[in-house]
Amino acid sequence: MKMITLFVVGLVVHVVFFVSIFDIYFTSPLVHGMSPQHVPLPPPAKRLVLFVADGLRADSLYKPDANGTTRAPYLRTIIEEKGTWGVSHTRVPTESRPGHVALIAGFYEDVSAVAKGWKENPVEFDSVFNESRYTWSWGSPDILPMFSKGASGDHVYTHTYSAESEDFASTDASRLDTWVFDEVKAFFSSARENETLLSRLHGEQNVFFLHLLGIDTNGHAHRPMSREYLDNIALVDAGVAEIVSLIEDFYDNDGKTAYVFTSDHGMTNWGSHGAGHPSETLTPLVVWGAGVQAAQKASIQHYDDDYLKEWKLEAHRRVDVNQADIAPLMASLIGVPIPLNSVGVLPLHYLNNSQHFKAESMYANAIQILEQFRVKMNQKKETTLSIFFTPYQPLTESEQMDFVRHARLLIQKGRFEEAIHHCEGLIAQAMEGLSYYHTYDRFFLGTSVVLGFVGWTSYVALIILKTHASLRKPPTSRALVSGAGLSRLFLCVALAVGLLLLLQSSPWTYYIYCLLPVPVWYSVFKEWGIVTDLMKSIPSLPLSKCFGYFLLVTLGIELLVVSFFYRAMLTVGLIMLAMWPIGSGLYWKSKRRSVTWVVSCLCLAVFPLLPVVGREPNVSFVTCAGALTLFNALSYLWSSRRCSNLHKRDQWLFICQLVQVGLCAFVLTSTHSSLQLKHGLPLFNQLVSWSTLASSFFVPLLSSTRLFHRLLSILLSLVCTYLLLSTGYEALFPPFLSWLMFIWVNIEQEAMHTMGVSNRTELSSIDFSENIDITKIRQLRLDDIRRSYFFVFFIILAFFGTGNIASINSFDPASVYCFLTVFNPFIMGGLLMWKVLIPFVIVMCAFESIQVSTQLSSRSLFLIVLVISDLMALHFFFLVKDYGSWLDIGTSISHYVIVMSMTIFLMVLSIMTRILTSKRILIGPKMKMHLR
Template structure:
């Protein structure tokens, strides 16, 4: 099989394995066709006002300052006198979009839906806004439109400010909230002279939504402990009090307005959100007004955490909820149907109403969730062969009718105290049933993917053995007959699988996952003679050496797997790698190179021990990184100067070194400008974007000599990395590059000590030269170690300065040299490139080792593929759908990261080949061959 064909097939196979996780774990929970459920009794409120303070932490609202002064006197008075309060527990990922969906629609949006769209709905869903008579919204253009576009009819009206206002470099981001409050006050003032609007406002079942983004923006820009963030909270408290006064006056103090104040997510001390830290998942909830229970004194609290005493609220009853519970709470207060896709449970302790109303509300809540269960069950029953269908036993059709009938009878007999817990039990059963049918096909699909995974890995191993172990034999007539029989057998098997899926009306993606193992295993079984040859050659193999390598590689893979959970394992791994020259005997033959390797390993080993998040920006580290890069590159430039390099390369290096100094200055200048609240200087922004664009082609101007090209690539990448750094992580690429140069050097020495007589100087290695195919050697056991080193350094490049939490946490401070106006896609793209830069450094190094050791790229890459696939298979079994949302999200993230890494390595290998071996020549220099 040609390399390109193998590459394409391998890429497609891994894309299928990667996408399978979304069909298995990230399928949308939404179903359609349910009947709306509402309470027949009159609701307590005619209108509801929802305040969402974006990015507000629970402790930031409830906790007094150091002097004991409450920064939110109005909301504090509500908690102590007029309303009910608690903590709303959000789910991971703690991003604005899923937080608002949970608040207003009552379900937790799956991660794939978050990735498909930010402002628009990737799936249609019902919401409190959609069920209302009229909804008026004020706030961010990133949040409001998705609820307006998802509503049926034309009754959700949005008022948004221009996107340019969402500027992290703004002098005062609290003006976003001031704009909302001013617009609302102007709206009510104008409504007095607009008869149509006046009539609409006095109708029932109206919602007014105030999205307050200033706190979130100030938190990102200045951190949650800053004066800007804390003063913004006080401004919001004052604004809420003013809006309540305006509305009460407008509606004549009729007592028919309910108020809900909450947040979509919190924020870490370092100004990010997206993971599962308590500062991100604990948000405030305060409700008051029509139908809401007034403040209740509590002798003892259900919650025994330390927050109550710290907040000074231990004597006021605290009622915690899940974030999705707020949607049914608002529906109950307004008397509108519960959102059809809601999985929230009505928090009865927030209601100030009769037991009859509470029982009817819980019954409607239970039936609404049961309706989703019925649709899920019907869908699964229709697409499953009757003989194979296994219903959810606690809620069979007869048991459903018994549940509903008994609950109705309890309410009719006015046994409300029994009806309420009975309905809660029905909700619990229906929720478990929803999960059961939602994951009904998970075992079947997972088994198919694992079968394909094992088959693919087995085929790659056999392909390596067949190519490099001398097991390739010419086909015989008997072999061809047997192969033809195998082809017919597997063809019939594939037709049977396809027929089985067709009978069940399975989605088209199921055909891919279930049919993929068929050709893969056919390719494996077809190599039965290779397996036989391997078995026959066992007596002649160095079994002890092979077994030792096998144990070391398996130990190394387990170490990498554990490092996904505990980054400190990378430090242990780097310490063990530092000792490799001693155990291999290289130290006695190449002491200088061995010492350089050891020192660089130990220096890099410090990074996994450093905190990945929670650090304040410190441009001094970035300046040190620039100086370190300057020192390394100047040393090489001085060394190569004595060897009389071509003048053009010398000046190219000098210009790149000056660019590193310029980028360090740009970052420092930007940081100072933002601290002084003078915004992002236009010159700095232009230089940053020019640096980013030029980094892709400037290395192509340099010589293709190994160290010349690697140094040029390093300087270009470090320039961009400096602009995207905020602290010590800027030191990571220079230190990593030092280790990579040491790796190239010591690998060359390892090759020379293994019996190669034609010693090749590294300075003479050219990426662009055509390697004589007769000079390309076969794989050796030592190449397994090289491949493992590569995988280890790839994982280190990924987790050296980060972990799952830091990758999920979105910190816009890293991109302030490029833009400060909120744009999630551009910012996300820049941060992704920052993550990939260490990858590229390691990839270029691996390409250098391949060229310098005269090994084909296919051979090394196949070994790397086996190691990474074994890791991916390991993580596939570690994926779980139980426990906390952080545990679930982390386990899935691990698999996605490893699979993405494998696919990225395939794609980056092409990019690396271009980056190292291609060159841009101009005019007469086109025929120049640099030495």
Template structure:
């Protein structure tokens, strides 16, 4: 198998393994075919008004600010007219999944990420869809998905232009003012439009006000100030504006409907926000949101004593609400509450449980509502269990068909004879068991698919090892006749195995992707066992191997892989690893050959070891670090030009480097100028934006203008990438690329010293090595045990590049302010792409260094990369075993994200190796044909 074929096959195999995790853990929880459940009693409210203050934290609303109440109107509701509590959200704490939980009653599956939280991966039911009419006002990122998911044409959405969502806006609260004004316009126009007036006075009506100003101000100005633990002025004033706006809208609605007492109000938030202005993870400031309900059908405020307060904790102790009954709910419970208030069926896919404590109605109404809630969830359970080929749940769990019928009939009879409290208790027990069944069927295929993926993983890793031994370790291939006989017998056996697997999947009526996951191990293991002679040859050669050195490397790599795995949970472990790496010249004896390089290696390792100890979240912008990083790069570039002015540095390269130095100085100024302008609320200067985008675009081709000499090209690549990185930096992370590059340059020199100088050119030749030179195949050496260390160093540096200044597994590790040099108007795809490019820049630096090590040590790029592939796959397999399907949602999500990250890294390194080879070996010469040389 040639290199291109192997690359394509390996890429496809890893893509399959990567996608499999979505079928195992990220499948949609939604099922279809259920019937809506109606409550046979009149509803307490004719209409519902839902206020969602996007990004509002519970403590920001409830906690007084120096004895000043930020939300006097809502506070009066809590103390006099309604019920309140904390709504507990789930990760990811983003706007789309938060609104889906509020309005549809279920927790969004992660597949919605691929749609940018805007479109519906699958259609779902919602309170809006079940209503007679719904009017919505707010963000174009949220409202359209509920209109699209609704049947008929009864959900009317009114959105402002996306350009209004500008983080650099002087007054983001205008987003909320716009919504309030639109509601007022609707009420005024209804007085002149009889059709509209008639619609507004019907029952089962919903008004939805999406208020995004708090979220936008939180991102732009941060909820908490830098020096005092209190809300920033912009955030605080926006909360007050929302409170006064809610008060005014309630007053107008009551007047419009003649104070008929038939309007229910719910005020809540989709998610909170951290002190540093981000959200997406599981910090209490993100997952705890306020909930206030009042009006028709809602229980009025209840005074309690301190002994009756179940929520006496440090978090809520300063709120001053300990004598008012607090009723906490899960975010999905709000959808059944709203449905019950206006008498519409609970959304079909809702997993929320009706919080009866919020209802002010008869026990009969509560029992009927809870019964409808139980049947609605039970319908989902029945739909989920209908596909199971083998169903041990009915054997092991107390929810068979007969027991379900008994549950339902018993609850119905209890309601009929007036035993409402007992009926409610019966329905709650039924909901608990149905939810347990839903969870079981949602994970029905998990074990089976997991075994298939593990089998495929181990087979692929074994095959790669055999390829390394066969093509790069001088092991002789067994006789061809034996290969033919072995392949013939194995082929029959594996064809039979494949047919059995296919038959099982067919009887299971499995989806198309299941066939791929389960049948892939068959050809993979066939390829492994077909090379059985290689294994025999390896065993025979064991006596001639340096066993002590082999055992040492085995222990080193095993320990090293475990260290990398632990570092995903504790970044400080990377510091420990770098300290250990700093001792390499001493342990290997290299310090005797080159003391200066060894000292430089130790110092660069220790400097880089500082970064994993620094915080990744909660940073305040500090452009001084960025200025310092720019100065360091300018000094380094100037020193390089000065030291190479008489050693082969062409005039064209010299002027190119000078131009890149001027560009770096300009980028440093643009970063400082942009942040100063935004702090003064003067917006993003157009000149700064132009320079930023120009720098980003030019960074892709400017290095191609430089010489392909090893250090000339590396310096040009580094300067272009660092310019972009500086524009995307807000603090100390700007220093990371210079320090990482220092270590990478030293690594290149150290690796050449570590190679046998009798077989490789001496170190004085290193500056003259050209990336485009055609390496004589006779001079490419076979793999040695030291190449395992080189490959492990590369993987370790890749992880350092990944976790050095941030953690992509945590959404809120990255500050939106990082992209303000490029744009300030909210655009998730462009902002996400820029942040992703910021993450990739350290990767590219390490990849280019690895390419240099391969060239300087006269190794085939394929051989080293195969070892890297094995190490990465072993890490991925380790994380696959660490995936959890129990515990908190955060624990489950974190364990899955680690597997996805390592798998993505493996696929990504395959693609990035091609990109970096192109970036280092291609030279752009105007007026001439471009030639690219590949090893």
């Protein structure tokens, strides 16, 4: 019962630590209660047309082909003669939802919003569409609804195709864009016969939004350098030209239409997006029409990149913006208020208007951002005791009044240039102030979490010493008295903290983060006698060996931390692990197993050196992986006949699983061949894939619970699924990892026998389902720390062996083509996560086998693992930063989230692994299912 209690408490504590990062770093930037800011001067345009070519890279549009001809002749003409162009810099994550929110609403969504939904808004936000009089939009059902559902009233209309149309296996994904262009043409044609619609269309402040998904879909399916992707750009260019001509004719060339052409994100050469590579963050921006500065020549332009010469555009002025700046630009062109939560700064170089208009627009932009600052400041002031509140000094209430008064005065005096610069300064200060109040409680919350972290880790270490190191002694009466006093002391601390939070009207989550350290540290001090017992035992301890283990584990933890930034460190770690049998003396006891250990470590050491993204699919590797798995399994089955005969039922089960491995390798090859020929996903292949995935969870439960028999069955089931989710060399990773895990189980038992800790037992005779004799469970030894570290190392290797953070964010849909080709982010993401977790399960099963074979309590080893993992997580908590590039910020947060997720996951996965290894489904004579 104590083990269950400790597990539940540990799970709750780690969930709290995990969730805390979202309250500290992933809180929504949105505030409400601001007033819209209007520009008192008439706008240059009555209507605006927004083209968003989803997934279009800047270089794909701007760079001429090998013959020197452009892929987009119409837009090239706009750049050279009629409009202003540049690069729109996006932020991480480079995904469709945050990209469109930045474009149309002007703010950058917190990362947690991406996971909450694509069609529903986790938070309501204002947008250019909402501020417009009417907005008509055409395109994807994944993007358009979130802006119509977030709008007030009924003035944002959407026209979408079916979700099934977004098929990566489609023969021609450009038809998605053709559909949009055709629908727009039909819309304007029907408007001539509809007086109500015609009246609305001739009104002011209207927006037309064309979301063009074909380029993104073709890029995922065929890569951005493919003919399909490049031809789609030409189709979009021709479609834009046709729509512009149509609109100009519809409005009798009144010159009151502004046009914006851009993209939500780019795409890597291998057809993915989500991370911070320049090919993903650099998107095109071309603006022309009413109120827009015409093309201008530029003799010298200074940019950090060399793209101008590559794009043959060095003679044309380039104006770069941040993606959120496009929202205030669009609002200014048609005279609607800038979206209330926008953090974009109006790019004046795109405007062709009077200095008075620019100054008034910049003033409205500054007041709009200052309004957000005021709301943030008042919210924080109301929830903080006055003695603890520290205002943002550059923008106190008096400073705000002076800033606004001076800006208004400059405009009234006609000193527009000075007013613009003054407003830009006010915007910069307000933005820093927004960040200041947005992160106001970060240090306070971080300190509380660190206190809880350190306390929990200390408590687990004390429990290990108390339960598994023979240091427990009966408490004395003095200890009981001090314990009562200790309870009163910590109760007073908890009441004081709770009262302080209550007076500040803090959110309920603050109570959890701030009060959690109290019972944790109470538990630590309650077990303080263990520390004194340890101090008394120092003279009898092998200090040199203890210090050596402490030093090695410390260096090992640092190596794992660095491996999150440099995967090659895992190769260094594997080379060091390969030398373990020689350094420990095992080599002279079992040369054959030691040599096999060294070879398997060196084989796996190659994987962290290989590229994780940017590779073309190569199904030959998948075929080789299937053949290697069959060879390993057949070798084991041949050798197992000499050590113990397999039951006939188990023989047939293994034969079926071997056939399934071959079938999955064939299905993968067949699927990619069919898609290359543009024949779509064969139904048979899809049925085999989904049935393989479903059966992989219960087929191992049909096999014998003998240690190696069960491990082999689990391996075959998992490899089948992994093959179907592979596109290249990563398919070889599970077979090589499993080879190392099998050797690890063998060599650990050899190590135990060499040390004289246990009697030699044939691994083939060990049965997972047999209850371990409690009398044979031994106490912890220093060598068990090494076993626990090996386990953590292999878990990290399982995660980063063929991937990294970028390879998860930059998801390649080709890896799920055996299961589905129609775009579905949640199913595709779930399949990807299962692919990532399969190596985890392999390592967990091997660790379970070692616990059984070494006669060690699973609780003791797991507690050591918990301490090592928590020390890593504490490292990453201190490494989290909120400055620098957005990629650096996102990566630092992701590291902490990954380690915490891994710790929580391991706690849950340990239960699943126990079931997977020790339980068996027996099919009786009457086909009844019995679970043993």
